[in-house]
Amino acid sequence: MSQDTDRYKLFSRRAIVLGGLKIGVFGGLAARLGYLQISEQQKFQTMSDKNRIGHRMLPASRGEIVDRFGVPLAVNNQNFRAFIIPEQIEDLDRIFDKLSNFIFLSEFEIEEVRIAITKQRRFTPVLIKEGLNWQQTARLEFHLPELPGLFIEEGEVRHYPLGPATAHLIGYVGRVSETEMTSDPIMSMPGFRIGKTGIEKKYDPVLRGKAGSVRTEVNAVGREIRELAKTESEDGHRVKLTIDAELQIYCQELLAQHKSASCVVMDSQNGQVYALCSSPSFDPNLFSFGISAEQWEELLSNPAVPLTNKAIAGHYPPGSTFKIVTALAALEAGIIDDSTSFYCRGYHEVGRDRFHCWKASGHGHVNLKKSLQQSCDVFYYEVAEKLGIEKIAQMSRRLGLGDQLGIEIPGERSGLVPDKNWKRGHFGTKWQLGETVIASIGQGYLLTTPLQLATMTARVINGKKAVKPILTYDVEGLKVPKPDWPELNINQRHLDLVIQGMNAVTMSEKGTARAARIKEEGMSMGGKTGTAQVRRTTRAQRRAGVKNEDLPWKDRHHALFIAHAPIDNPRYVCAVVVEHGVSGSGTAAPLARDIMTEVQRRNPAINQTSGSESL
């Protein structure tokens, strides 16, 4: 028995040791639970919520852009997109293999999908291809059972019904770049596109709308269990432009006759722009699903720069169209009057330099009206000598040159109106009298954009206000402030004298644009030709009588024309620039004639509907 008692004692001691150990383990487990459930509770609570609560964004439709009559310029089309859920896919290669029977996937696209899959959570859908057509969509839908993990979703894609005709004006949309990223949650939505240029960019915050969101409780595979909260999305606002779509198309087609040209048609009374074209253009719809590298390369390498909106960003010497500025400055300074006349013998000498008139034989006696009608250079050389560059520069600025006009599309350039200060700042040298002389006929340092030339004309015709170009007719749900332009403060008599001269350009026998006059009753236009030198005509060329049109394209003169119509009660104005078009009267004026005829025929300032189809 003592034997068993010993054993019992030993057993008891050992059992107590072992029991203590177990109590220790229990204590350890309790401590661990305390650590996780009390000390770290906050952290794990957050992680649990993150697990549990899913955010899903609700897309907002991008606002439409329409012309003044409501003709759609930018709309949203159905966009069928194919997605895969990586989690549900066993063999990716097999899926790609099968997909290739229905849709084309490039190596690059497949690679992109593979990268996206590795970056995202396994249950987040990955976009395979968008912009599927009806046939592709139907075939995919039919074969869905063989393609587990694939689904098709309908989204929206921007479409521009007028294509190239409004490419520069409306712009296009594209994927958000890093620099464009803001805190707006809509930007993180798959397939969201942001305005890259034109109206699309300018009005992007208004057009894009507000993304809605749903907070949902999701399970481990991302399936939504129930909705916790929902904010509806707000669609973007409709933007209505002052543009007349049909006129825009008309102008664009007209310009396409030339290698590179641009034009602006606007209203001298309210500044509304009816057409704003730059040619050549491109199809903005190419950008909808991402443009191919080759197409992009082609656009970039084209010497006629199709991607640039030359109507607002083309820098051209104004040439003789600038004579109306010099004339107004001289009239205001009292240097000339309607009766003042100079004698043109084909050139004018300032010191040792000889400045030629375009007409080598000379115009003889020239007064203001004749100087505009026949575009005599010598008249202005004489005037400039007495006037000085400062007064010319001042008048230029008052007429809207030398600075941005603030039109509602990005990329506008400011042009250049040189003066003494500018030259000192820029070259560190003194202003030369000869530079004033060539500035007076719109050459030298002077640079203008077609938009500025149109605005200049509009101000001359308006006479009261310093009109600025406007593209926005209205924005749905947004107050567009009424323009409040400063007074022009130019003597109406002086303006009338200049306008008479401009009317003579087309209407009189010897006018430089006589051939391009409008013959329709009551639609006559006045205007001013401009032929801007790109390169100075050398003495050798002058002696040899080299014709400008025989030079390489890049060296030919720019052809310009500014116009207003109808002459009885002018309202519409336009500026046309044909790059390297050789002659303002020969190339630009006929375009202006057609444009001004069309705009008067359509008369968008008065008509409430867009012509033909609404009749």
Place this chain on the structure above:
Amino acid sequence: MNLNASHTRYSDQMGLFDRVFQISWSYLFFITLIAVIGYVALYSAASGNIEPWALSHAIRFSVGVVGLLVVALIDLKLWHRYAYWIYAIGLCLLLAVEIKGFVGMGAQRWINLGFINLQPSEIMKICVVIALARYFNGVTVEDIRNPKTLIIPLILVLLPTALVMTQPDLGTALMILMVAGAIFFLAGVSYWLFGIVLAGGVACIPVAWHFMQDYQKRRVLTFLNPESDPLGSGYHITQSKIALGSGGISGKGFLEGTQSHLNFLPEKQTDFIFTLMAEEWGFIGSCAILLLFIVIMIYGYLIAFRSNNQFGRLLALGITMNFLLYVFINISMVTGLIPVVGVPLPMISNGGSAMMAALFGFGLIMCVYVHRDYKFGKR
């Protein structure tokens, strides 16, 4: 010699009726309480449905309790007498799955008995305890100092361990070793021998690593750094910790556990059932469950101390140890203290084999209690 003459009524010969009266109903109550908690947890795991787990859990328990009582009422002497036979049967079952697994594909650890998938290794743990208890019952305090005495019990332990290891089921193998170790310790094997074995064990870790399966290695590595692959193999443990931690002090409320009901928590009805309870009932609830297990442990000790025979003492503590090992390993695993090894929480996790083994064990402990005044000879 007969110091306990007054207890002769219970010693050596007891009628069935006498035995029924000796059953500890309070012990049975606590066992039942654990099963009830399991039922409630499984009801929650199924998002408030008795299907598919809670109901079958209740049925299994009801059947099992009958088994428990049967085991408890069988004469302890019979358990003692047939201890090695029982061990042999357990070993045969183990061999059977081994052969079946060898013939079939991969690791099949269970035998289908029709109403239950029996996992012989679960039963084997208890069989080892019975066999060792029988062996050490016959060893005197003097004998135990002699290392030769330990040869037979070592064989008894290492044979099934090796078999389980080849399945391969490292967790169960280690558990058999630990339970056996506890019995060796209780039987009085010297401390220094344990020191040597422990040192040897540590030295063997690199060797063991070499023989581990890839998935086992991955589990260990993931355990060491679970954040390294939060969506891959570290997913289980990360999600389990999130569930536990987000439960806080008082929990998210019954049926309100988001981690478990939204399926972030894997295996919520089996290995991770403790996490589910801790998420819904918080620190208070999880500690209450720990407390319940402590009560079960204390009962084991009281019964062992009360027993008048070494066989009963070793049996009671050995089986208690076995039960607690499940608890320790399971809770350590779900709280991220040890790698994920796939050990269920006995009596609570859904699964028949573990509950059957646990109830069989409790039946034996009860049997020890019923026959607490028995005295055994050495043989």
